[in-house]
Amino acid sequence: MNKVVAFLCCASTAWASEAPTDGSALKRLVHQDCGSCHGLTLKGGLGPDIRPEALQHYDAQTLSLVIMDGVEGTAMPAWRPLLTTSEIDWMVDYLLTGGE
Numbered sequence: 001m002n003k004v005v006a007f008l009c010c011a012s013t014a015w016a017s018e019a020p021t022d023g024s025a026l027k028r029l030v031h032q033d034c035g036s037c038h039g040l041t042l043k044g045g046l047g048p049d050i051r052p053e054a055l056q057h058y059d060a061q062t063l064s065l066v067i068m069d070g071v072e073g074t075a076m077p078a079w080r081p082l083l084t085t086s087e088i089d090w091m092v093d094y095l096l097t098g099g100e
């Protein structure tokens, strides 16, 4: 019985790795967590501007590596331990297109 309760509790979070990619939760994460350094509108703060116009020199693969591994020697953290590959793929697409 306890097992069932535990399963129900955790299966509903966006962070469960089996959960389908939840766009609105990720969008919030981008603006709040990434935004704490890159600005709430992503136009730059401690970290640089990461709006679509500013990221056009990246292809999707390079951009996902920057997010997964961070930028060594800077405040940009590695997100690999926190996000699944499909969440990062979603985020890369969102960052490059602005969600359009």
Ligand code: HEC
Binding pocket: 030, 033, 034, 035, 036, 037, 038, 046, 047, 048, 049, 050, 054, 055, 063, 066, 067, 071, 074, 075, 076, 077, 079, 091
């Ligand atoms: C603790 C602060 C911090 C957080 C949180 C953070 N970043 Fe960064 N980020 C930086 C800094 C500082 C740099 C600049 C690194 C450098 O000097 O090359 C950077 C660089 C980047 C770059 C490279 C930009 C370019 O033009 O080369 C991308 C892309 C990026 N961050 C995306 C993200 C995303 C997406 C998130 C959230 C998942 C995030 N960052 C969260 C601080 C942060």
